[in-house]
Amino acid sequence: MPSQPARRPRFPWAGRNYRIQTAATVISGLGNAGAPIATAFAVMDSGGSTTEVGYVTAARLVPVVLLLMVGGALADRLPRHHVMVAANLFNALSQAVLAALVLSGHVQLWQLMLLSAAGGAGHAFYAPASEGMIMQSVSTEHAGRAFSVFRMALNSAQIGGMALGGALTAAVGPGWVLALDAGCFLVAACLRFLLEAEAAPTAGAGPGMLRDLREGWQEFASRRWLWVIVLQFAVLMACITAVDAVYGPIVAKEQLGGAGDWGLALAAHGIGLVVTGLVMVRWQPRRILLVGNYGVFLFGLPALALAVAAPLPVLVAVMFLSGAGVTVFGVNWMIALQQEIPAEMFSRVSAYDQLGSLSLAPVGTALAGPAADALGLSGALWACAVLCLLLSAVVLLEPQVRQLSRRAARPAEAAVPTGTEATAVR
Missing domain, CATH: 1.20.1250.20 (MFS general substrate transporter like domains)
Incomplete structure (x- = not known):
């Protein structure tokens, strides 16, 4: 009997790594978009002022600025999905500790600032690896469609996450929203563990990270x-x-x-x-x-x-x-x-x-x-x-x-x- 022609995939641009990375981004984005709302209310619920809300926000931003370059160099030296999994697990742990402190009702400003800084440090290592992975998972032929769908998924998750975070903060309190964020990071890390390794990075063959930078x-x-x-x-x-x-x-x-x-x-x-x-x-x-x-x-x-x-x-x-x-x-x-x-x-x-x-x-x-x-x-x-x-x-x-x-x-x-x-x- 004549062999049946292979069925053309419905979405030829959506390969395995692309699908996993997009799904993980949606999940982590849903939790992470609501976290700033919950953190701000955690500061105010603990007696903090608007100025102290600004301090906690700045505490997250400073490590991002300081560590982005290190994160970018590391992501070009190591398999990018390993860097993302490690960063997601670190963020899951820091958000879980923050959630526990907020739920205990005894969180202090320095703890909020320290754990917010930890979240920023995790993001500094995650973000360059994530962008490198999504760009490498798509061929130039399908880049326009793939990147459009990825950004739609990312933006939808952020919009939904902000709405969900605000509603849950009002309904059950900021601690549970932070706990949900920790759970989302953990699920995203498990998904990204399933990513297939990309071609071996060449940066790791150089004499050091400064050379890479x-x-x-x-x-x-x-x-x-x-x-x-x-x-x-x-x-x-x-x-x-x-x-x-x-x-x-x-x-x-x-x-x-x-x-x-x-x-x-x-x-x-x-x-x-x-x-x-x-x-x-x-x-x-x-x-x-x-x-x-x-x-x-x-x-x-x-x-x-x-x-x-x-x-x-x-x-x-x-x-x-x-x-x-x-x-x-x-x-x-x-x-x-x-x-x-x-x-x-x-x-x-x-x-x-x-x-x-x-x-x-x-x-x-x-x-x-x-x-x-x-x-x-x-x-x-x-x-x-x-x-x-x-x-x-x-x-x-x-x-x-x-x-x-x-x-x-x-x-x-x-x-x-x-x-x-x-x-x-x-």
């Missing part, structure tokens, strides 16, 4: 399109953090309907993130960074709407558009990194990218109040909006940003079986 910096600095956009985002993230964390809630309280209206605006931003992911599954623009930066032009719209005291429907609409812009940029940025950066450098370049992009975010939050005092609330918002729009235009003066184009998959790459996506590197 130097090579990663050379790779990062040699590409103008890369460091120009990271510099752009260093300032953008400072402005966006100030608008989202400080100015938005103030305007909502003074001029709109309070926290409920601001929550509705944030929900619209989240819907924009997810809905645009569906569009990006099919839309494959040729000039990936040019189109991605068009999305960045939308980042300044919320500050502009808040500056002119726009009514709630207008604010909701522009928050939706800003979320759409984030996804348009994010998907195209991941495609550019996966296409242009050697696989053995993924995690180190990702670490430099994240470090540069986040470097001024604490400064933006710290200076938000003084800027509003000096310029007025409306003036500070106008400054954020103008900076966002101006930087989006200035970046387009760089030819590499305008001209970097999507490449077709190489024949050898397109032929990789979907079950062995761990070898489907650039």
Whole structure:
């Protein structure tokens, strides 16, 4: 009898490593998105002030900034799934200890700060390995679809996690939300233990980690399109953090309907993130960074709407558009990194990218109040909006940003079986 032709997989871009990593990211994202809400209420329930909430938040951020580069170098020296499993287990333990202390009713500020710092340290090792793994698990041929679906899953988990975290914190208290986060990290670690090892890293053959970091910096600095956009985002993230964390809630309280209206605006931003992911599954623009930066032009719209005291429907609409812009940029940025950066450098370049992009975010939050005092609330918002729009235009003066184009998959790459996506590197 004639042999039956092999059935073509329904989703040829979703290999085993991709499916496991996406599922684990959703699970850990659901728990981790609610943890900051629970931690903030844990501080306040223990008698802490708003300033002390800021201290605990900063305690988590500082280790991320200090250890990202070490995490990136380690993830390029060792199998990335081993680094992720270890980081997830460490985060599960730190969150379990924090949950136990909060549930005991005797948690102190220094304990909250120390365990928040432990969570930030775990993230610093996890994040570069995670981005390297997801980029290496997808071939260039299917990168647009795969990264769009991954970001939809990630954004949906974060939106759902924030809603679930807020509701559970109100219903059963912050300690149980932190315990749930610890459980999510544990489940994610178990899933990531099942990932297939990617091709052996070449960085481990070098004489030391400092050499690895130097090579990663050379790779990062040699590409103008890369460091120009990271510099752009260093300032953008400072402005966006100030608008989202400080100015938005103030305007909502003074001029709109309070926290409920601001929550509705944030929900619209989240819907924009997810809905645009569906569009990006099919839309494959040729000039990936040019189109991605068009999305960045939308980042300044919320500050502009808040500056002119726009009514709630207008604010909701522009928050939706800003979320759409984030996804348009994010998907195209991941495609550019996966296409242009050697696989053995993924995690180190990702670490430099994240470090540069986040470097001024604490400064933006710290200076938000003084800027509003000096310029007025409306003036500070106008400054954020103008900076966002101006930087989006200035970046387009760089030819590499305008001209970097999507490449077709190489024949050898397109032929990789979907079950062995761990070898489907650039």
